[in-house]
Amino acid sequence: MLNSGYEMPILGLGVFRLSDSECENSVYHALQDGFRLIDTARIYGNEAAVARGLVRSGVPREEVFITTKIWTDDFDDAANAIDASLERLGVDYIDLMLLHHEGPNDEEAYRAMEEAVAAGKIRSIGISNFYEEGFARIMEMATIPPAVVQNETHPYHQSADMKAFLTQYGTVMESWFPLGGRGNTQVLFNDETIVDIAAAHNKTSAQVILRWHLQAGNIAIPGSSNPDHIAENYDIFDFELSDEEMARMTALDKQERFASY
Numbered sequence: 001m002l003n004s005g006y007e008m009p010i011l012g013l014g015v016f017r018l019s020d021s022e023c024e025n026s027v028y029h030a031l032q033d034g035f036r037l038i039d040t041a042r043i044y045g046n047e048a049a050v051a052r053g054l055v056r057s058g059v060p061r062e063e064v065f066i067t068t069k070i071w072t073d074d075f076d077d078a079a080n081a082i083d084a085s086l087e088r089l090g091v092d093y094i095d096l097m098l099l100h101h102e103g104p105n106d107e108e109a110y111r112a113m114e115e116a117v118a119a120g121k122i123r124s125i126g127i128s129n130f131y132e133e134g135f136a137r138i139m140e141m142a143t144i145p146p147a148v149v150q151n152e153t154h155p156y157h158q159s160a161d162m163k164a165f166l167t168q169y170g171t172v173m174e175s176w177f178p179l180g181g182r183g184n185t186q187v188l189f190n191d192e193t194i195v196d197i198a199a200a201h202n203k204t205s206a207q208v209i210l211r212w213h214l215q216a217g218n219i220a221i222p223g224s225s226n227p228d229h230i231a232e233n234y235d236i237f238d239f240e241l242s243d244e245e246m247a248r249m250t251a252l253d254k255q256e257r258f259a260s261y
């Protein structure tokens, strides 16, 4: 339950770096498997492909939680950017819209999102790649507090301080690079602790990491174009990490980011 009063699934599909056809297929398979959250962005160039995957799946639009983001170049014309995303997504409301990064005119863009909430075009709003200082700056002008902060979060960068800071606003953490991100996943998948916990549950390292996100209260949006991986990533609701296993996962935090942005 978000501070906006809307419910958001805690597990979704991210479509960063997926081509149009990969994106459409991934959205289709994810929705068939049971996913009900899709995370895209204007800058990914695949909002229209998300729309096609949604239609192809036959899953009613209102059952699916759609997130998209306003890119920094559009901050000075955010009202139009919101309308353009609605059109490409083929929907008459967006479940969650985020400012993609901090940048010039981000406060004006945040205001435009608040106005779009009042107009019924967006249900919940949030920010991405903002840390305490940037969040506090937005809070000073906001009439609607961010429902979500979407930042790099995984076992080696658990965002514990930021999450603690956000609780006072009822804002929740959404993890990008939940598996470490393309090119980095093997580091996490081969981590001894994660391999050990996975073996104990007869699950994969990816599933253990996603289960850890879930139990840590992080919304996770793993990306994949592989239908088998997408199905695997949804198959995490039939096991539970013990308190001891959660503590071992917590101990993996190196406060180290994989991304350079």
Ligand code: NAD
Residues within 6 Å of the ligand: 013, 014, 015, 016, 017, 039, 040, 100, 128, 129, 150, 151, 175, 176, 177, 178, 179, 180, 181, 182, 183, 185, 206, 207, 221, 222, 223, 224, 225, 229, 230, 232, 233
């Ligand atoms: P990720 O951590 O989800 O890792 C993706 C990689 O993991 C891909 O190489 C994929 O093939 C692989 N993978 C996925 N499931 C697997 C499985 N079960 N077994 C083996 N390999 C598996 O990284 P990501 O996709 O970059 O990030 C997730 C989502 O977060 C993105 O798709 C996007 O929606 C969002 N994101 C947002 C920002 C931002 O600035 N707001 C930045 C990056 C990503």
